[in-house]
Amino acid sequence: MSPKERSRSANKNISRKEAISKAGKYAVFTASSMMLILNPVKAQAEPSPDLPPDWYY
Amino acid sequence: MDFSREHIEYRVKQIGDSSLVWLKTLNRYLQLEEPAFLVFQQFADGLIMKEIVQNFAAEYAIPEADARRFVSEIKHRFESLYREFQVPDDPGVPPPARALPFLSYSERNIKVSGKIIRFTFGDSVMEKYLFPHFAYLEFDTDQPVCDLHVEFLNHHGKVFMKVNQEQLYAWPANQIYKLKGALFMQILNEIHDEIKGEWMGVIHAASVSLGNRAVMFPARSGGGKSTLASLMMAHGCSLLSDDFTPIALNGGIHSFPGSISLKSGSLPVLESYFPELMETRESQSPSKEEAVRYLRPQQPEYPANGGFSYAELASSVQVHAIVFVQYKSQKACELERISNLTALNDFLTESWLPDDARVSEKFLDWFFEIPCYTLHYGDNLKAVELILSLLKDVT
Numbered sequence: 001m002s003p004k005e006r007s008r009s010a011n012k013n014i015s016r017k018e019a020i021s022k023a024g025k026y027a028v029f030t031a032s033s034m035m036l037i038l039n040p041v042k043a044q045a046e047p048s049p050d051l052p053p054d055w056y057y
Numbered sequence: 058m059d060f061s062r063e064h065i066e067y068r069v070k071q072i073g074d075s076s077l078v079w080l081k082t083l084n085r086y087l088q089l090e091e092p093a094f095l096v097f098q099q100f101a102d103g104l105i106m107k108e109i110v111q112n113f114a115a116e117y118a119i120p121e122a123d124a125r126r127f128v129s130e131i132k133h134r135f136e137s138l139y140r141e142f143q144v145p146d147d148p149g150v151p152p153p154a155r156a157l158p159f160l161s162y163s164e165r166n167i168k169v170s171g172k173i174i175r176f177t178f179g180d181s182v183m184e185k186y187l188f189p190h191f192a193y194l195e196f197d198t199d200q201p202v203c204d205l206h207v208e209f210l211n212h213h214g215k216v217f218m219k220v221n222q223e224q225l226y227a228w229p230a231n232q233i234y235k236l237k238g239a240l241f242m243q244i245l246n247e248i249h250d251e252i253k254g255e256w257m258g259v260i261h262a263a264s265v266s267l268g269n270r271a272v273m274f275p276a277r278s279g280g281g282k283s284t285l286a287s288l289m290m291a292h293g294c295s296l297l298s299d300d301f302t303p304i305a306l307n308g309g310i311h312s313f314p315g316s317i318s319l320k321s322g323s324l325p326v327l328e329s330y331f332p333e334l335m336e337t338r339e340s341q342s343p344s345k346e347e348a349v350r351y352l353r354p355q356q357p358e359y360p361a362n363g364g365f366s367y368a369e370l371a372s373s374v375q376v377h378a379i380v381f382v383q384y385k386s387q388k389a390c391e392l393e394r395i396s397n398l399t400a401l402n403d404f405l406t407e408s409w410l411p412d413d414a415r416v417s418e419k420f421l422d423w424f425f426e427i428p429c430y431t432l433h434y435g436d437n438l439k440a441v442e443l444i445l446s447l448l449k450d451v452t
Contacts, residue, residue, distance in 0.1 A: 019118035025074075026092060029123065031130035034093035037138060038077075038086040039405035 058082065060132070060139040065101040068414055069094075070421040072398050079417040083142050086405055086417075088398070092117065096131045106132070157217060157225075159208050168196035169314050170248040172204040179210040187237065189340050190315040191244075193353040205247045207240060241301050241313065249303070249311055257304040257420055261407040262379075263317075264297040264310060265289040267358070267448040270377040271310045273302060275407040281384030284323040285432075285440060287352060291330035292441050294448070295356035297374070306416070308423045310376050316351035324350070326437055378447045379404065380430045382440075390439035392432045400429035 026034075058064055066081040076094040078087045089097060095116065099109045106128065114124035163184055165176045173196065178184035187209070210217040216236050218226045220243055228235045246254050262275035263286035272289075274282035283299055290296045298313040305311060319327065319334070328335055331352055339348035380392075381403060401424065410420055430447075434440035 016118055019116060023117035023119055026090070026117075029092060029117070029119070029127040031093065031127070031134050034090040035131060035134055036088040036402070037134075038088055038402045039408075 058139050058142050060100070060135040062101065062103045064139065066414070067101065068418050068421075070418075070425070072425065075398060077398075077401070077421055079414075079421070080138075081412070081414055081417075083138065084410070084412040085138070086401070088401070092127070093131050096128050097135070100132065100135070157210055157212060157219075159210050159217075159219060166196045166198050166203065167191045167194035168198075169194050169244075172247055173198065173200070173202075174205045174244060174247060175203040175207070177206070177208040179208070179212075183209045183211055183216070183233075185340065186233065187240065189351050190318075192351070193316060194314060205243060207243060209236070241315070245301075245303055245311075245313055248314070249305075252305050252311070255306050256411070257306050257308065257416055257423065258408050258410040260302045260304060260404075260409075261300055262302045263299050264302045264376075265294040265444075265448075266297055266310070266374045267294050267445070269374050270448050271297060271374045272378045272380055272444055272447055273310070273376055274380055274382045275404055276382055277407070279320075280382055281323075281434070282382050283317050283319055284326055284384065285382055285434070285437075285444070287317055287319065287323070287327050287331065288437055288441050289444055290355050290357075291327075292445065293357055294445075295358050296354040299354065304376075304423070306419060308375065308419070310374050314354065317354055318349040318351055320347050320349055327352075376427050378428050378430060380432050380444065380447070382432045382434065384435070385433045386435045388433045388435040390432070390434045390436045390443060392430055392443045395429050395431055397425050397427070397429050404429075 064082045068079045068081075070077045074091050076089045076091070078089055078094070078097065079085070080087065092113070096109060096113060099112065104112075110121055110125045110128050113119075113128055114121045117124070159177070160179050161177050162180050163178045165178070165184070165188055167174050167176075169191075174191075176184075176188060178188070206221050208219040210219075211230060214230050215227050216230050216233050218236050218239060220226070226236070226239055242259075245256075245259075246252070260273065260275055261277075262273040263282040264271050264273045265286050266272075274280075274285060276282040286296055286299060296317065297310060299315055299317040301313045301315060303311045303313060321339075324334060334350055334352055337350045337352075339350055341348050379400065381395075381400065404424065410416060432440060432443065
């Protein structure tokens, strides 16, 4: 099932038993454990290669 | 910018239970586990907080209060991410190039892939900063015509680059490395003009090839990638790039003709292979404390004279392994396969990827097809042997 389909099917045709089982996969629902922001550098947000200084000598 | 439906355009790639999401507005990648992705997607679909909380509580059979806390946390994180995003300042209309005192302190020409590229430097500082990368390609000519003419000026706290007498670019002088990035892109597009500037991205990585297979060594400065790439070159590999590896939209790796820059620590390892290194002069970078020496890149598989073209080199070469290298004198040599999901963040940190949905989809598909490794090495020859085995055996 694609992520989109999965999202759309949320809360539909799911039994309580299935829901508890799904929740059991995740010890704690915290944003920090479920959401990782990748690539902390700004390089991608620039319109031209604005590369970090240590790329070059 | 606010985290609202109209600003949420995204692409997603599913890897196991994780969703890799690319946000177009921010040109950022996120890794979301299933619960966080479900929340995100319902915001993107325009659902209101109350509906999302109810759906979430039912989906995972948890109390609504717990669901609300989690959904709020996720929403808050996205709001922060969008708030931090700064729309790049409009640089304004640059002054007309003729109003700037572009002077010729020196003029140097290089010839690469049959193209003549002319640099006109306004002062010795810029010349010493930029030209050593290409000095081995220097070409004496009185010919007035060239394929690419780039002029440089350091004036009133800004550095300027003028291309072919018309396009003018400017940066604060303390960001001269940005000028270097832009110059490298100009040269890259000139010598690979068949790509028409359409790159998937440029990776801060050294890359070597053998036949039509290449290995990339992405790394921050000081990891030992240039030393290892030089050693690979001494053992019959072609150097595609020292630290500026271009990847075309079709995933093909290409070459960049800059010299290899080596710090003094690598000289004892390399001097027996490249005795000329000891005779070259050290260069001091304006942005680095440590001096470097430049080594000419070699492509032993390709003819040294005549017919050699950087555009041809690597036109059919594909990346067969991405190896994150770290020199550790105490370690013999340890090559370890790592998951692409684990490697992705480190790879993105070393990548420049354009802000384009088509590119982001292609990039993720491309990246997840390539095996990733870490290599901690102290035994140079063992490291060479392992990389050669990757180049020969990885299919």
